[in-house]
Amino acid sequence: MDIIGIDLGDLMNERVIPWQPTVIAGPKQALLVTPETAKMMLKKAKRPLFVVGPLAKEEPILTLTKEIAEHWDLPVVTTGDAYKIFKDAGLDSKQNGIVEIVNLLKDPEWKGVKGEGQHDLVMFIGCIYYIASQGLSTLKHFAPHLKTLTICKFFHSNADASFPNMKDEEWLKYLEKMKTD
Amino acid sequence: MVINVAPKSTKPKDFKDDFWKSKDIKISIGEIAHDEAKGGEEDVKMGPTPKPNVTDLRSWDMKLIDRYEPFYAPFCDMCCLCTYGKCDLTEGKKGACGINIEAQQARMVLLACCIGAAAHSAHARHLLEYLIEKKGEDFPIDMGNNVDIEAPIIRTVVGIIPKTLGDLREAMDYMEEQNLHLLSSCHTGQEGSNLDFESKALHAGLMDNLGKEIGDIAQIVALNMPKGDADAPLVELGIGTIDRDKPVVLCIGHNVASGAGVIDYVEDQGIEDDVEVCGICCAAIDITRYNQHAKVVGPISKQLKFIRSGVADVIVVDEQCIRTDVLEEAKKNQAKVIATTDKMCLGLTDMTDEESDKIVSQLINNQIEGALILDPDKVGEVATKVAMQIAADRDMLKLLPDMDEIQKVAHECTECGWCTRVCPNGIPMMEAVVAAGEGDFTKMEELYDNDICYTCGRCEQECEREIPIMSIMAKIGENKLKEQKFNIRAGRGPIQDVEIRRVGAPIVLGDLPGVVAFVGCTNYPEGAEDVAKMAEEFLERNYIVVTSGCGAMTIGEYRDEEGKTLYERFSGDFDAKGLVNVGSCVSNAHIPGACIKIANIFAKKPLEGNFEEIADYILNRVGACGVAWGAYSQKAAAIATGINRWGIPVVLGPHGTKYRRLYLGRTDKEEKWQLNDIRSGDVVSGEPAPEHLLYAAENREEATVAIAKLCIRPNDTSKGRQLKLTHYIDLHRKYFGTIPEDVYKFIRVEKDIPITYKKDIKSILEEKGWEPRALPQEPSIRDFPDDSKAEIQGK
Numbered sequence: 024m025d026i027i028g029i030d031l032g033d034l035m036n037e038r039v040i041p042w043q044p045t046v047i048a049g050p051k052q053a054l055l056v057t058p059e060t061a062k063m064m065l066k067k068a069k070r071p072l073f074v075v076g077p078l079a080k081e082e083p084i085l086t087l088t089k090e091i092a093e094h095w096d097l098p099v100v101t102t103g104d105a106y107k108i109f110k111d112a113g114l115d116s117k118q119n120g121i122v123e124i125v126n127l128l129k130d131p132e133w134k135g136v137k138g139e140g141q142h143d144l145v146m147f148i149g150c151i152y153y154i155a156s157q158g159l160s161t162l163k164h165f166a167p168h169l170k171t172l173t174i175c176k177f178f179h180s181n182a183d184a185s186f187p188n189m190k191d192e193e194w195l196k197y198l199e200k201m202k203t204d
Numbered sequence: 205m206v207i208n209v210a211p212k213s214t215k216p217k218d219f220k221d222d223f224w225k226s227k228d229i230k231i232s233i234g235e236i237a238h239d240e241a242k243g244g245e246e247d248v249k250m251g252p253t254p255k256p257n258v259t260d261l262r263s264w265d266m267k268l269i270d271r272y273e274p275f276y277a278p279f280c281d282m283c284c285l286c287t288y289g290k291c292d293l294t295e296g297k298k299g300a301c302g303i304n305i306e307a308q309q310a311r312m313v314l315l316a317c318c319i320g321a322a323a324h325s326a327h328a329r330h331l332l333e334y335l336i337e338k339k340g341e342d343f344p345i346d347m348g349n350n351v352d353i354e355a356p357i358i359r360t361v362v363g364i365i366p367k368t369l370g371d372l373r374e375a376m377d378y379m380e381e382q383n384l385h386l387l388s389s390c391h392t393g394q395e396g397s398n399l400d401f402e403s404k405a406l407h408a409g410l411m412d413n414l415g416k417e418i419g420d421i422a423q424i425v426a427l428n429m430p431k432g433d434a435d436a437p438l439v440e441l442g443i444g445t446i447d448r449d450k451p452v453v454l455c456i457g458h459n460v461a462s463g464a465g466v467i468d469y470v471e472d473q474g475i476e477d478d479v480e481v482c483g484i485c486c487a488a489i490d491i492t493r494y495n496q497h498a499k500v501v502g503p504i505s506k507q508l509k510f511i512r513s514g515v516a517d518v519i520v521v522d523e524q525c526i527r528t529d530v531l532e533e534a535k536k537n538q539a540k541v542i543a544t545t546d547k548m549c550l551g552l553t554d555m556t557d558e559e560s561d562k563i564v565s566q567l568i569n570n571q572i573e574g575a576l577i578l579d580p581d582k583v584g585e586v587a588t589k590v591a592m593q594i595a596a597d598r599d600m601l602k603l604l605p606d607m608d609e610i611q612k613v614a615h616e617c618t619e620c621g622w623c624t625r626v627c628p629n630g631i632p633m634m635e636a637v638v639a640a641g642e643g644d645f646t647k648m649e650e651l652y653d654n655d656i657c658y659t660c661g662r663c664e665q666e667c668e669r670e671i672p673i674m675s676i677m678a679k680i681g682e683n684k685l686k687e688q689k690f691n692i693r694a695g696r697g698p699i700q701d702v703e704i705r706r707v708g709a710p711i712v713l714g715d716l717p718g719v720v721a722f723v724g725c726t727n728y729p730e731g732a733e734d735v736a737k738m739a740e741e742f743l744e745r746n747y748i749v750v751t752s753g754c755g756a757m758t759i760g761e762y763r764d765e766e767g768k769t770l771y772e773r774f775s776g777d778f779d780a781k782g783l784v785n786v787g788s789c790v791s792n793a794h795i796p797g798a799c800i801k802i803a804n805i806f807a808k809k810p811l812e813g814n815f816e817e818i819a820d821y822i823l824n825r826v827g828a829c830g831v832a833w834g835a836y837s838q839k840a841a842a843i844a845t846g847i848n849r850w851g852i853p854v855v856l857g858p859h860g861t862k863y864r865r866l867y868l869g870r871t872d873k874e875e876k877w878q879l880n881d882i883r884s885g886d887v888v889s890g891e892p893a894p895e896h897l898l899y900a901a902e903n904r905e906e907a908t909v910a911i912a913k914l915c916i917r918p919n920d921t922s923k924g925r926q927l928k929l930t931h932y933i934d935l936h937r938k939y940f941g942t943i944p945e946d947v948y949k950f951i952r953v954e955k956d957i958p959i960t961y962k963k964d965i966k967s968i969l970e971e972k973g974w975e976p977r978a979l980p981q982e983p984s985i986r987d988f989p990d991d992s993k994a995e996i997q998g999k
């Protein structure tokens with residue numbers, strides 16, 4: 024790539040400055056991950072959970088999200104009004120407000136959506152950026168028993184691990200990769 | 205046992221003194237009847253907590269937050285309040301003072317509530333003293349024949365029945381002292397428990413409610429604003445209603461004094477037809493309550509658009525929610541700014557003691573860039589004279605760049621994307637600019653319509669090509685002037701006692717599905733229609749919809765397919781299908797006020813000094829829910845927290861999580877929902893109703909379903925429960941496509957099952973192994989026989 028006058032370091036930074044730059048909260052920042060690392064995290068997790076928000080309602084994200092959930096056999100919680108369209112598309116989920124599910128996730132005693140025990144990894148897609156950022160902050164501070172991973176096209180500094188800021192084209196490639204082992 | 209170390213310098217009021225004072229004033233028939241009904245004021249029984257100190261209602265707070273545990277979403281990982289810091293509070297680390305992240309969040313919430321309460325109450329204090337100066341301290345508090353309980357919050361909290369403007373000072377003094385103690389506990393090395401910070405925040409919220417009531421009562425009686433008139437007139441609303449050919453005085457803020465000064469001057473001079481007086485934010489609402497010739501430009505989201513349009517010749521600012529760069533913005537089109545309160549002086553020279561004509565000439569000749577005038581009457585004269593003299597010369601300045609020019613500048617866009625990234629709502633501004641650069645303005649128009657872009661200006665200052673995005677928006681608005689004409693019902697103030705008599709029983713029994721109150725700023729995540737659509741949905745379903753402030757304005761900006769606004773379609777009655785605009789921000793006090801009156805008028809609960817019993821009554825029986833949908837200031841933190849202390853749940857929009865704290869219930873913990881049936885003395889299992897006290901929804905659809913659910917109360921009769929569940933299920937089906945799986949939690953006996961959904965619900969009940977349970981006769985969360993819950997243990 025021919026990048027005249029632009030420092031490559033800047034370009035890298037650009038990917039890991041929180042997408043809304045002012046959500047930056049302090050010294051603890053998310054780890055930038057690729058689909059490969061994200062998949063490693065899913066493989067290692069004993070009880071992962073997939074939280075899907077209303078921004079994932081549109082195609083092609085809807086289908087990709089559904090396929091990722093199915094490939095990894097993930098229990099799904101839908102937030103906002105995402106429940107209906109995913110159900111119509113054949114993906115069953117538990118409907119919760121994002122603050123409700125985060126409230127449950129921060130309780131180490133909670134038994135998880137399947138009643139089998141608290142989750143140890145929560146992967147997010149499609150939640151509205153700034154409310155998601157707040158929810159991730161809650162989990163960062165009050166849920167040391169689990170890790171958070173975001174696979175939106177926005178860098179989420181409050182997560183433990185996040186995809187970088189990306190344009191749609193690159194993001195779709197990332198999501199495609201998430202569908203395989 | 206709680207040891208009270210805060211000084212209790214204010215004593216409960218001596219009612220005898222007050223009684224004799226009240227003999228001096230003219231009292232209406234209504235008042236006599238009321239006093240007789242109460243057996244005369246001497247018999248007013250004082251409850252246990254008149255003028256509660258910071259810790260006096262702590263046991264109630266602990267009950268609330270035991271059930272609705274604080275949920276923290278830190279907005280910042282650090283604390284920078286003192287020079288030991290910044291302190292990093294991540295991973296269990298504590299600050300140099302020993303504070304942990306939870307207590308720090310709660311402290312920030314308390315601080316926000318203190319700021320909010322101070323803003324409302326300093327406004328109230330200013331108005332009160334100004335009006336006492338004008339009308340005298342013996343000016344009677346007469347809210348008309350239909351409002352006997354003129355000050356439900358003051359009665360319940362302070363324990364007095366104010367009869368004159370002067371009497372309000374006692375409530376004001378009490379409020380100010382409390383706020384001082386509360387603010388002090390935010391200091392380094394004071395409170396250490398997050399739960400106690402919460403209790404203090406709840407107290408600050410209550411003080412906020414009190415301050416608002418004082419302010420609104422004072423202005424209603426002294427300025428003769430509507431006194432609970434359900435058919436208050438419709439007033440004009442919208443940028444398109446302002447006659448640009450006339451001199452225009454624009455009032456921004458919340459304090460009616462200076463706006464009233466302008467109106468008075470214009471009327472005295474008989475030049476009403478020659479000058480436009482209009483307002484933005486609550487100042488607009490309150491000047492139209494004062495005089496219906498004034499016009500409402502719109503809510504806070506119109507501020508920068510309208511200033512940039514250059515239409516206003518003179519901008520009069522008072523206090524709260526005003527753009528702090530108003531002077532800089534006004535200079536761009538040579539509008540003149542007059543600051544009018546001690547809260548916002550803008551660095552301007554204090555001209556209060558100068559001759560009006562001298563100030564006028566200095567402003568016109570650009571010898572001063574604006575003026576600080578602390579006398580509302582003088583503000584009226586100066587603002588009007590300046591507007592009339594400069595309007596003609598400013599005509600040229602009201603011209604915005606033409607569309608060709610806009611296309612040319614927009615074409616400069618490098619597609620860096622930062623405008624969208626810095627936008628609070630992530631609005632696709634870049635796409636709109638790019639399209640405008642290609643001569644397609646439809647995307648810009650979409651952002652303009654319904655205030656999807658609320659012109660905060662963050663994108664414009666970030667733009668590396670200095671594209672004047674806000675001026676482009678203002679220009680788009682100019683093209684759409686004809687469409688920007690709406691109306692709003694003038695703020696009516698309190699709910700009448702007769703209305704409470706009529707709807708008290710249906711509300712408490714559940715036959716009327718609920719009261720939903722839309723309050724607060726309009727910087728909504730998806731534009732202005734969000735709230736109007738919610739209001740419409742609940743109005744059509746027979747709920748009472750109450751509104752105030754900027755929320756009331758956006759509701760007026762929405763038209764149905766036939767072109768009618770909701771104010772034209774629905775009456776202003778406090779009854780099923782009524783759309784009740786109570787007024788400005790301070791008028792929000794009438795919303796808990798109505799709930800308090802239900803407890804008093806319908807259930808005969810004494811008010812004076814009886815906060816806990818009243819709040820417990822409201823929590824368990826009055827199906828009311830507040831909604832503050834937009835991104836909002838510290839005032840909303842105080843309003844919502846105060847409302848919560850009365851036992852009324854509130855739904856916030858997604859930005860609401862940035863307040864750092866919600867109060868969420870856990871439906872999976874059955875023990876949290878036990879009720880004490882005061883009548884039988886039995887402890888019975890209850891339902892999660894209301895499920896949360898302070899909730900944030902991600903979008904309108906989620907919020908709508910949540911609101912319907914949050915109107916359910918333990919006291920509902922089976923008929924009422926059926927009705928409320930029908931709405932909850934209908935809306936759940938509409939937005940989520942299914943019958944909610946938690947519906948079984950709200951069925952106590954078979955009679956509670958809505959007939960339309962009988963079959964489906966029965967199968968859910970079977971699946972969940974449901975058993976019928978007793979309906980409490982008088983549900984309460986106080987005085988459990990084994991009252992371990994009342995003990996204040998902390999955690």
Ligand code: SF4
Binds near residue numbers: 288291302
């Ligand atoms: S108040 Fe406490 S946490 Fe905050 S900066 Fe000072 S020492 Fe640190």
Ligand code: SF4
Binds near residue numbers: 626627662663
């Ligand atoms: S003015 Fe504010 S709300 Fe409008 S697009 Fe720009 S940043 Fe967003």
Ligand code: SF4
Binds near residue numbers: 617621624663
């Ligand atoms: S910030 Fe300016 S240059 Fe960058 S995308 Fe937005 S309008 Fe274009």
